[in-house]
Amino acid sequence: MPALLGTFYFFYFSIVGVYIIFMPKVLAMSGYSASEIGTIFAVAPLVRFLLPFAFTRGLKLSLKTFNAALFVMLLSSVAFYFSLDNFYKLLLANIGLGIGLSLILPYIELIALSQIGKERYGKIRLFGSVGFVLIALVLVRFLKEPIIALEFLVVLTFLTAIVAFVIAKNTNKTEDKTEDIQNDISLLVDWRLWLGLTLMQVSFGAYYNFFTIYETDHSVSMNMTIYLWSFGVLAEIFMLYYQGKLLRGNLLAILQITTFATALRWFLLFLFPQNLWILFFSQTLHALSFALFHSAAISYLFYLYKHKPLAQQFFSGITYGLGGFSGALLAGYIYEFYPKYLFLSSAALALFACWFLYMWSKKSYN
Numbered sequence: 001m002p003a004l005l006g007t008f009y010f011f012y013f014s015i016v017g018v019y020i021i022f023m024p025k026v027l028a029m030s031g032y033s034a035s036e037i038g039t040i041f042a043v044a045p046l047v048r049f050l051l052p053f054a055f056t057r058g059l060k061l062s063l064k065t066f067n068a069a070l071f072v073m074l075l076s077s078v079a080f081y082f083s084l085d086n087f088y089k090l091l092l093a094n095i096g097l098g099i100g101l102s103l104i105l106p107y108i109e110l111i112a113l114s115q116i117g118k119e120r121y122g123k124i125r126l127f128g129s130v131g132f133v134l135i136a137l138v139l140v141r142f143l144k145e146p147i148i149a150l151e152f153l154v155v156l157t158f159l160t161a162i163v164a165f166v167i168a169k170n171t172n173k174t175e176d177k178t179e180d181i182q183n184d185i186s187l188l189v190d191w192r193l194w195l196g197l198t199l200m201q202v203s204f205g206a207y208y209n210f211f212t213i214y215e216t217d218h219s220v221s222m223n224m225t226i227y228l229w230s231f232g233v234l235a236e237i238f239m240l241y242y243q244g245k246l247l248r249g250n251l252l253a254i255l256q257i258t259t260f261a262t263a264l265r266w267f268l269l270f271l272f273p274q275n276l277w278i279l280f281f282s283q284t285l286h287a288l289s290f291a292l293f294h295s296a297a298i299s300y301l302f303y304l305y306k307h308k309p310l311a312q313q314f315f316s317g318i319t320y321g322l323g324g325f326s327g328a329l330l331a332g333y334i335y336e337f338y339p340k341y342l343f344l345s346s347a348a349l350a351l352f353a354c355w356f357l358y359m360w361s362k363k364s365y366n
Contacts, residue, residue: 001111001115001116001167001170001171002116002120002124004163004166004167004170005108005111005112005115005116005124005167006124006127007127007163008108008160008163008164008167009124009125009126009127009128009131010127010128010130010131011131011156011159011160011163012101012104012105012108012128012131012160012164013128013129013131013132014131014132014134014135014156014160015101015153015156015157015160016128016132017131017132017133017135017136017139018135018139018149018152018153018156019153020208020209021135021136021139021212021226021229022139022149022212023041023149023153024037024041024209024210024212024213025212025213025216025222026084026149026150027040027090028213030084030085032087033336034210034213034332034333034335034336035332035333035336036087036332037209037332038209038328038329038330038331038332038333038335038336039091039329039332040087040090040091040094041094041208041209041328041332042324042325042326042328042329042332043091043094043095043098043325044094044095044097044098044101044102044324044325045098045320045321045322045323045324045325045327045328046098046321046322046325047095047098047099047102047321048098048099048101048102048316048317048320048321048324048325049317049318049321049322049325050317050321051099051102051103051313051317051321052310052313052314052316052317052318052321053317063168063169065103066103066104066107066164066168067165067168069099069100069103069104069107070100070104070161070164070165071100072096072099072100073096073097073099073100073101073104073157073160073161074100074157074158074161075096076093076094076095076096076097076099076100077097077153077154077157077158078154079092079093079096080093080094080097080150080153080154081147081150081151081153081154084147084150102316102317102320102321104160104164105316106309106312106313106315106316107168108164108167109298109312110308110309110312111167111168111171112124112125113298113299113302113308115171119244119245119247119248120244121295121299122239122240122241122242122243122244122247122291122295123240123241123244125240125295126236126237126240126241129233129236129237129240129291130237132233133229133230133233133234133237135152135156136226136229136230136233137226137230139152185305185307185310185311185314187314187318190360192356192357192359192360193356193357193360194314194318194319195353195356196255196259196353196354196355196356196357196359196360197255197297197315197318197319197323197353197357198318198319198322198323198353199323199349199350199352199353199356200259200262200293200319200323200349200350200353201319201320201323201324201327202323202324202326202327202330202349202353203262203263203266203327203346203347203349203350203353204323204324204327204346205323205324205326205327205328205329205330205331205346206266206327206331206334206335206342206343206345206346207266207269207343207346208324208327208328209327209328209331209332210331210332210335210342211225211228211229212225212229213335214269214273214335214339214342214343215228215273215279217339218273218274219274220273220274220276220279224276228279228280228283229283231280231283231284232283232284232286232290233286235283235284235285235286235287235291236286236287236290236291237291238287239287239288239291239292240291240295243291243292243295246292246296247295247296247299251296251299251300251303252300252357252360252361253361254292254293254296255293255296255297255300255357256354256357256358256361257288258288258289258292258293258296259289259293259350259351259353259354259357260350260351260354261285261288261289262285262288262289262293262350262353263347263348263350263351263353263354264285264347265282265285265286265289265350266343266344266346266347266350267343267344267347268281268282269282269343269346270341270342270343270344270346270347273343289350297315297319298312298315301314301315327349330345331346
């Protein structure tokens with residue numbers, strides 16, 4: 001099972017690599033404005049945000065639901081390929097892709113945490129980072145025209161679906177173990193925690209959707225920008241491999257430290273968008289702002305709530321969904337009208353995330 005999980009993460013995050021590194025640039029090359037790009041990339045996380053609420057209304061995180069999500073993901077990737085010339089078709093295809101991707105990852109994450117534990121999770125999850133960086137280094141050599149990125153997207157989606165189907169088929173049904181567990185997740189009671197986690201992802205909107213455009217607009221070459229992406233992922237891989245001992249400690253403290261480090265990271269990008277030494281240093285902080293933060297967050301929620309499948313769905317939907325939607329939309333309009341302050345706004349959002357997580361820790365210990 002660890003080998004299958006590692007293969008899934010490799011292909012899944014290869015898709016993510018194509019999606020967040022190249023697709024914004026592909027859309028810009030195809031004539032879309034910054035606000036249109038922000039809108040297109042905002043709809044998928046919006047769907048991701050809405051989906052968990054369906055699980056509170058009777059939808060089950062079942063094998064049947066999982067397989068349906070795989071089909072939607074496959075169909076949408078093909079639709080994406082034929083929709084580049086039309087804003088509304090592209091919007092609909094992106095909604096479908098968002099539905100598929102947002103349903104399958106929490107299902108697999110739950111399997112990973114249940115079967116291999118949080119200490120070994122990073123050593124399996126790092127294969128996703130390897131896939132991300134390899135697709136970046138390979139595709140940049142072939143991206144002569146926009147359609148090539150879409151071809152990579154379709155192929156990788158099919159490979160991901162095949163591996164995911166095999167994992168789900170060979171794993172005990174997680175829904176049978178959770179049918180009688182009452183929902184103990186209250187977003188209103190725990191609003192400080194969820195707001196902190198969500199604002200962290202809002203701050204990433206500028207990075208995920210506009211980092212490539214931002215750097216190339218500041219005269220950094222496309223090749224060098226890909227090296228920056230890749231260097232960040234190498235730092236992420238290092239952290240994922242060695243983070244096991246850290247995750248045995250105070251998970252809330254880790255969340256606070258990583259959000260503060262993320263604020264510093266975005267502030268450096270604001271101050272020094274052309275200084276390669278500082279840009280590479282800021283990318284080393286990806287080890288904290290993504291790798292360690294993500295692992296600590298899903299581990300903390302796994303520990304905090306009894307309804308573990310729903311907790312992972314909410315983490316995916318609320319933080320990456322609502323946070324990703326808000327971040328993409330906000331970043332699109334900021335970059336179109338106030339491009340200089342794109343990453344300054346991200347730094348402020350990450351600082352607020354750190355503050356709310358600090359307030360949550362004070363409440364939880366009282």
